[in-house]
Amino acid sequence: MHPDLLALLDAHxxxxxxxxxxxxxxxxxxxxxxxxxxxxxxxxxxxYRLAVEAMLSPTP
Known part of the structure; x- marks a missing residue:
């Protein structure tokens, strides 16, 4: 997840x-x-907020 979060931040x-x-x-x-x-x-x-929230939210 860490690389995905950094990629999202870089794009933002x-x-x-x-x-x-x-x-x-x-x-x-x-x-x-x-x-x-x-x-x-x-x-x-x-x-960006929505994407990070979706990435960090626990999946059921």
Missing amino acids: LAEMTALRHVLCAPRPVQPGERWAAAAETVRSAER
């Missing part, structure tokens, strides 16, 4: 890093683009 961190680049891009952005990226970080965190 990569996704968050990509979203961070969108948020701090030194370029003109479309209206709402940064808001959408910020909202996606919340959705990403929720997906």
Whole structure:
């Protein structure tokens, strides 16, 4: 399970890093683009939480 958990964390961190680049891009952005990226970080965190919870939950 440990390697699976680390792989899940690595994937989540990569996704968050990509979203961070969108948020701090030194370029003109479309209206709402940064808001959408910020909202996606919340959705990403929720997906990660659910995946970790499923991985760590005891199976009946």
